Amino acid sequence: MNVTIQGYLDDKKKLVDYQLIQLLKMAEAPKQLKEAMLYSVEAGGKRLRPILMLAVIEALNSEISKGIQPACALEYIHTYSLIHDDLPAMDNDDLRRGLPTNHKKFNEATAILAGDGLLTFAFECLTRAPHLEAEQKVWLVQALSSAAGPAGMVGGQIEDIEAEGADLNLIALERVHQKKTGRLLEYAVMAGAVIAGADAQTKEKLKMFARHLGLAFQIQDDILDVEGEEERMGKPIGSDEGNKKNTYPKILGIEGAKEQLAAHFEKALDALEDAKINDTALEGIARFIIERTY
Template sequence: MVKVDISMNSQLEKSIQQLKESVEASIDQLLPLSDQRPDNLHSSMRYSLCDGGKRVRGILVLLCSKIFKASADPLPAAVAIECIHAYSLIHDDLPAIDDSDIRRNKPSNHIAFNEATAILAGDALLTEAFKILSENYKENPELGIRLIQELATASSSLGMIGGQMEDIENEGQAVVASTLDFIHENKTAKLIQAAIYMGFAFSEESKRHSNEIRQLGYHIGMSFQYIDDLLDVQSDTETLGKPTGSDSDSDKLTSVKVYGIEGTQKKVAEHTSQAEALLDQLGGEQSILRPYIQFLQNRLN
């Protein structure tokens, strides 16, 4: 069994909750209001972005920006990456892709609105990510361009979208480890990596550690997806907010099918220990990041 442990000490829990709330307050502040024309479109964008979600990517941006001295406010960057994550879920749930009616214990966007609105709301959240970055970092254009490049590259056809494409194409296919690795690395790990790179981009000092930061992002990103696959098999529907076993049922490639439960747990442990060794080398202010990463390794949903 994967170790399922959601306990955090109350101080850490409070800090994480505060970071989550600050990301959500910024989302609310930066996104067009629901009554702005066209109000149906803006309601649909807010429906998927504002309510629910753990804000893992946004929180990672904030925590990594704090390791060395940040040169600007990282909150708009945290909002931008949450926009990308939210759009990808809306489009993944569409009938032509994963055809999922439930997301985060409520109707998926195309069920709550309709398919046309869901397609456009996804497009608009994707666009909004780059609008927010360009508006909020234009006084600091070198940083802004760097953030945009990290986010666009991670979520491009050579990143997240490419992973999603092969995930669809390999449904019902024979299990191949190299294909699974490609899907994991691109569909999920690259956006988690981008959160880490974007956070570090806020400090000059991180330029001296670019190798370690790249590797850190890779290991955290990979373990994150392996845990997702374990949870899909082991968790219950209510806790996960979507039908469990849905990935294994739909003939999607999952790491549990390829490596088994124990093999997948072993992969999580390997990537986690590599990430911890890299954090030892990096130093800086890790008092929240480090336990948060351990929490993510052990998360229940």
């Protein structure tokens, strides 16, 4: 299973990478701006969100050619959010994926504009996607702007900054995560369903799948963070007094977090079974998300 899904992920990643770069290269933009946008897009990543969208379309027996441009739009949004998050006024990170962050490679003004440019370009991409009805495009723009905007990712980002140093309980933590990362993962799944023309019932099941997958994704992220940090520090840090970051392991302990992870994974698989689209790549992607080590 793991060998198969890895091959699937690799294939789809290649497809997405190629289109992400092609669309941007063909876009009209001043040289330095295009270079800066391409730099962060080319820096790569797992491309989980776009792959998830394409996998839903395939699981529903529709054509992925309809989903490629919307998948790219979603990844541009994700990329812009990383560029802005890394800025000195935000997380002030010098490195991302082993490379200088956008504002380190270029400069702060360019990084702000590259982020703004990718965010705006994402919506243009959606409206230019081939093989889609106008109603589908309107749905996609509305759902993406809602998931990425003040009610979603941007809102979660500011709540995350505000929560730094405060002790969140599980409900508050899940609310922040739902906005910061959950909404965009949910969008990936639901966009696939809308593009494939899924019926209302299937959409409902897929929404459950997406919710649990999003939470599982975030819990695994937190576990990886803590275990990675422990490895680096050579000591357990779960109960560290100086640990200001709100994470699942901090609230539930590492074992409690792993139990929650397994529970959400099971519920995600149940939802796929209810929708009768288990035994597709979606199951493998869910498994990859909870078992991944990066």
